[in-house]
Amino acid sequence: MIMSQLVPNMSTTPVKGKENTRSLLIETGIDIMLEKGFNNTGLSEVLGACKVPKGSFYYYFQSKEDFGLQIINTFDEKYVLELDRVLGDKSLSAVERLTSYINESIAKAEQRKCSRGCLIANLSQEMADQNEVFRNRLKEIIEKRRSAIALVMQEGMSTGEISADLNAQELAEFFLSAFEGAILRAKVKKSTESLHVFKKMMFDKLFKYRQDR
Amino acid sequence: MIMSQLVPNMSTTPVKGKENTRSLLIETGIDIMLEKGFNNTGLSEVLGACKVPKGSFYYYFQSKEDFGLQIINTFDEKYVLELDRVLGDKSLSAVERLTSYINESIAKAEQRKCSRGCLIANLSQEMADQNEVFRNRLKEIIEKRRSAIALVMQEGMSTGEISADLNAQELAEFFLSAFEGAILRAKVKKSTESLHVFKKMMFDKLFKYRQDR
Numbered sequence: 001m002i003m004s005q006l007v008p009n010m011s012t013t014p015v016k017g018k019e020n021t022r023s024l025l026i027e028t029g030i031d032i033m034l035e036k037g038f039n040n041t042g043l044s045e046v047l048g049a050c051k052v053p054k055g056s057f058y059y060y061f062q063s064k065e066d067f068g069l070q071i072i073n074t075f076d077e078k079y080v081l082e083l084d085r086v087l088g089d090k091s092l093s094a095v096e097r098l099t100s101y102i103n104e105s106i107a108k109a110e111q112r113k114c115s116r117g118c119l120i121a122n123l124s125q126e127m128a129d130q131n132e133v134f135r136n137r138l139k140e141i142i143e144k145r146r147s148a149i150a151l152v153m154q155e156g157m158s159t160g161e162i163s164a165d166l167n168a169q170e171l172a173e174f175f176l177s178a179f180e181g182a183i184l185r186a187k188v189k190k191s192t193e194s195l196h197v198f199k200k201m202m203f204d205k206l207f208k209y210r211q212d213r
Numbered sequence: 214m215i216m217s218q219l220v221p222n223m224s225t226t227p228v229k230g231k232e233n234t235r236s237l238l239i240e241t242g243i244d245i246m247l248e249k250g251f252n253n254t255g256l257s258e259v260l261g262a263c264k265v266p267k268g269s270f271y272y273y274f275q276s277k278e279d280f281g282l283q284i285i286n287t288f289d290e291k292y293v294l295e296l297d298r299v300l301g302d303k304s305l306s307a308v309e310r311l312t313s314y315i316n317e318s319i320a321k322a323e324q325r326k327c328s329r330g331c332l333i334a335n336l337s338q339e340m341a342d343q344n345e346v347f348r349n350r351l352k353e354i355i356e357k358r359r360s361a362i363a364l365v366m367q368e369g370m371s372t373g374e375i376s377a378d379l380n381a382q383e384l385a386e387f388f389l390s391a392f393e394g395a396i397l398r399a400k401v402k403k404s405t406e407s408l409h410v411f412k413k414m415m416f417d418k419l420f421k422y423r424q425d426r
Contacts (some may be wrong), residue, residue, distance in 0.1 A: 035342055040252045115342045124401040125338045129248060129328045139401050166418065173398070174391065174414040177407055181394030185386070188337040188352050194390055201387040201419065205379065208425075209418045 022060045024050050029071045034116040037126045038068050038134075068123075069137060075119050076141050083145065087152050094156030098149070099203060102179070106195045114186040121180045146172045156207070165211040175202060235273045237263050242284045247329040250339045251281050251347075281336075282350060288332050289354050296358065300365050307369030311362070312416060315392070319408045327399040334393045359385045369420075378424040388415060 028049050032041045043064060047054055061067040086101045116122075120141055127134040150172035156162035162171070178198055185194040241262050245254045256277060260267055274280040299314045329335075333354055340347040363385035369375035375384070391411055398407040 037250070037252070037339060039250070117338065121397060122338055125330065125335055125397055126250060128400045128403075135401060135403075142398060142401060166414075170410045170414065173407055173410045174395075177394035177398050177411060178387065178391035179394065180397055181390035181392065182387075184334060184338055184393055184397075185355060185390050187341045188348060188355060190341075190348075194386055197383045197386045198390060201379075201383065205422045206414065206419050209422050212421075 018060075021050075021052060021056070023074075025052060025057070025060060025067070026071055026074045029067060030075055030119060033068075033071060034119050034122065038123060039126065039130075043067070065131070065133065068127075068134065072120070072123065072134070072137055072141070079120075080144075083148055087148060093161055094152045094159065095161040095203065095207065097152055098156070098175075099199075102195075102199050102203075105179070105183075106192055106199070109183065109186055109195060110192055114190050114192060117183050117187050118180065121183065142176070146176055149175055162207045163209045163211075165209060166206070171206075174206075178202065231273075234263075234265060234269070238265060238270070238273060238280070239284055239287045242280060243288055243332060246281075246284060247332050247335065251336060252339065252343075256280070278344070278346065281340075281347065285333070285336065285347070285350055285354070292333075293357075296361055300361060306374055307365045307372065308374040308416065308420065310365055311369070312412075315408075315412050315416075318392070318396075319405055319412070322396065322399055322405055322408060327403050327405060330396050330400050331393065334396065355389070359389055362388055375420045376422045376424075378422060379419070384419075387419075391415065 025046060029041070029046050032046055032049070043057055044054065047057060057067075061070060082104075083101070086104060087097050089097055089100070092100065120138060123134065124138045124142070128138065129135075146169070150168045153162055153166075153171050153175075154168040157164045157166070157168060178201075179195075182194040182198040186192055238259060242254070242259050245259055245262070256270055257267065260270060270280075274283060295317075296314070299317060300310050302310055302313070305313065333351060336347065337351045337355070341351065342348075359382070363381045366375055366379075366384050366388075367381040370377045370379070370381060391414075392408075395407040395411040399405055
């Protein structure tokens with residue numbers, strides 16, 4: 001009997017299969033962590049949902065922390081692709097692109113009945129004081145999103161769609177703060193009112209602010 | 214031997230002592246839950262920190278859920294007193310009172326190096342999808358705060374300090390969303406920049422918005 005028959009999926013498993021199992025664990029982890037957070041998610045629950053034997057976990061990940069970081073990275077990679085698609089659509093003006101971004105987010109919140117929220121914000125709240133490795137990674141991600149939003153705002157300011165009396169970096173920081181807070185309030189109220197109020201205040205009011213001259 | 218000697222602190226404990234133990238458990242619970250959240254806080258940790266024997270917990274609380282709700286209620290009662298003190302100071306104008314509220318919050322965040330955040334927001338994020346009793350209580354609390362802020366904003370609009378081209382209820386919702394989000398971002402970045410940007414955008418820009426006429 002050759003080794004590959006004694007130890008199933010060892011040498012005969014194609015790389016694709018291994019990659020699929022890893023992806024399945026991460027996708028399932030994202031789903032469960034969005035609901036329960038990092039600390040409250042049991043590895044046995046993730047493995048059970050994936051029908052992956054318990055012993056296999058450490059083949060794919062060094063530790064639960066490593067699993068959490070890979071989850072954050074995968075979630076972020078997908079988010080960046082989405083963000084690039086929406087914010088990079090040059091057939092639309094800067095403010096139209098920001099509007100698309102918010103409209104798509106509101107539509108997703110409606111679909112899931114305002115539950116779960118944003119994984120990055122949820123883990124930020126839970127882990128920022130508990131784990132410096134998580135905190136630094138989460139900080140990088142939120143700063144990267146801020147820069148992406150600020151760039152579009154800068155464009156909107158140069159074309160006059162957004163008041164040039166505002167500072168793009170500060171406006172982007174405020175935009176993301178306010179939107180994250182609105183997602184949290186929508187989650188508690190189980191109503192998208194907070195998200196629609198965000199949109200109205202930001203796009204219809206603040207973007208049109210004019211300094212007294 | 215009389216009963217009170219067999220069971221120490223049973224019939225001889227003055228009500229004040231019982232109340233003190235209950236308060237101590239709640240205050241310690243607030244402290245630990247601010248750091249770890251509800252699910253991740255062990256009752257044994259709280260009891261150990263208070264030097265209260267394990268068996269006593271159910272004398273004071275029906276369950277961990279009941280303990281969590283009493284923690285939320287106690288935190289809210291204190292917060293309401295603080296809010297009433299700051300927002301009710303009629304020696305100041307409406308916007309001056311809102312400024313005091315934010316300045317005091319920023320000073321507290323600085324003191325604790327942007328850690329912990331707001332217990333109500335933290336538990337909202339953690340528990341809104343997990344427990345309807347918690348969610349309903351948290352929703353009542355955030356709506357009550359919104360009404361208190363809206364009332365002051367309405368006053369600011371009537372005196373011309375805040376643009377009358379805004380809606381006080383919507384502005385209050387947006388104000389609290391944006392502040393909660395800024396507290397969360399400050400916690401990840403370990404910097405009060407988000408809070409100062411919130412203040413500038415809200416007070417110096419949005420409050421001064423003027424509709425084109």
